[in-house]
Amino acid sequence: MTKADELKEWLLDRVKKDDVKLVKLQFTDMLGSVKSVTIPVEQLEESLERGTWFDGSSIEGFVRICESDMYLKPDPSTYAVLPWRPMERAEARIIADVYKPNGKPFEGDPRYILKRAVEEAKKEGFIYNTGPELEFFLFNKINNGPRISPVPHDVAGYFDFSPRDLASDVRRDIVFALERIGMTVEMGHHEVAPGQHEIDFRYDEALKTADNAVTFKYTVKAIANTHDLYATFMPKPIFGVNGTGMHVHQSLFDIKTRRNAFYNPGDKYKLSDIAYSFIAGQLEHVRAMSAVLSPIVNSYKRLVPGYEAPVYICWGQTNRSALIRVPMYSVGREQSTRAELRCPDPSCNPYLAFAVMLISGLDGIKKKIKAPKPVEEDVYGFDDRKLSDLNIKKLPASLYEAIEEFQKDRIMLETLGKHTYERYLDAKKAEWEEYIIQVTNWEIDKYFEIL
Numbered sequence: 001m002t003k004a005d006e007l008k009e010w011l012l013d014r015v016k017k018d019d020v021k022l023v024k025l026q027f028t029d030m031l032g033s034v035k036s037v038t039i040p041v042e043q044l045e046e047s048l049e050r051g052t053w054f055d056g057s058s059i060e061g062f063v064r065i066c067e068s069d070m071y072l073k074p075d076p077s078t079y080a081v082l083p084w085r086p087m088e089r090a091e092a093r094i095i096a097d098v099y100k101p102n103g104k105p106f107e108g109d110p111r112y113i114l115k116r117a118v119e120e121a122k123k124e125g126f127i128y129n130t131g132p133e134l135e136f137f138l139f140n141k142i143n144n145g146p147r148i149s150p151v152p153h154d155v156a157g158y159f160d161f162s163p164r165d166l167a168s169d170v171r172r173d174i175v176f177a178l179e180r181i182g183m184t185v186e187m188g189h190h191e192v193a194p195g196q197h198e199i200d201f202r203y204d205e206a207l208k209t210a211d212n213a214v215t216f217k218y219t220v221k222a223i224a225n226t227h228d229l230y231a232t233f234m235p236k237p238i239f240g241v242n243g244t245g246m247h248v249h250q251s252l253f254d255i256k257t258r259r260n261a262f263y264n265p266g267d268k269y270k271l272s273d274i275a276y277s278f279i280a281g282q283l284e285h286v287r288a289m290s291a292v293l294s295p296i297v298n299s300y301k302r303l304v305p306g307y308e309a310p311v312y313i314c315w316g317q318t319n320r321s322a323l324i325r326v327p328m329y330s331v332g333r334e335q336s337t338r339a340e341l342r343c344p345d346p347s348c349n350p351y352l353a354f355a356v357m358l359i360s361g362l363d364g365i366k367k368k369i370k371a372p373k374p375v376e377e378d379v380y381g382f383d384d385r386k387l388s389d390l391n392i393k394k395l396p397a398s399l400y401e402a403i404e405e406f407q408k409d410r411i412m413l414e415t416l417g418k419h420t421y422e423r424y425l426d427a428k429k430a431e432w433e434e435y436i437i438q439v440t441n442w443e444i445d446k447y448f449e450i451l
Contacts, residue, residue, distance in 0.1 A: 283313055
């Protein structure tokens, strides 16, 4: 019996034990929105063997209407019972891969794009591990819908404790739900802004953490809804307070030794040449990556000085204003040596984000790019002359600027593939063009009465 056969038998036995009635086959579109088709549990065996057909022409970034036939192949390793559904009518979810009618993986499936990037790392002898930290806001529901100016659920601050932190019960229920789904939660706490929170789950190989990031987002939303709250991963929902990020801790492990390839005991920062080149590759490509890591108009209202979000392209250790931070080394935690990329936000598609991050870092390794000197001062206090002297550039200031950089960088095309690259570019250009013709409340307040 093959491993695939063993997984199939295990899954069919597990759904019986869990008394599952319905199975949601989930995948994401190009922009990261979760899509699903629901099948009765009796159809699961056939889906595992032959797939479940669906219309791909209705999915953002997939295919034209004349190429609509596609099918989903469930990945048994992603099976989980949805804990917020009634257990007497249990529903499970399984993440599925997207295939074309000829049996080949669909090149526009974001999960496949990450798988392809991970395989590239394996060819170089590495396993890519990631640990994303997704922040989010909780808002009260007003008149059965969100107001233009959302009302935060609490007025607490960083690490505050009850009774100021009214959401401690909500976070507790989210943690329990995540654990029942099979995720390992490491920590949860109130973040800096009113109504802002963070719950961290364990790092793992990139494909698994991308799956977990998608699962995390809709679990948070589902549990918030049971408390009659809105949860949002919008990067900057409130003017004047910290925005919401998705810092990503990253490392490469050697496939043969299973040791951290970033660690070098003889270096001041305990970093290997591989780590330095990986960091250098990401710094070189980050302006282009911004269109994927910070993918919406609102992302660039988070990436401004003064709110702990990175703006300047540099790296450091103690410096949290740097784009890439290398956490301090501690004895006995050599395997934890890593680089934290701080510019992504949770509006991104984690599969595409991890893919461009990995290939950009590998490009630095292949070319043996030298990392610039670390910057351990608060970069927000630098004037333009000092930034120029240190050759420190800025991230794009808008989605438009990010799109321009995205089009210049061949790594983006090679990583996403021609199909997704072209459709992604079209979608982002359309978003920008729609945004710039909007009339905002700010404009009405600023100009309406005086002009």
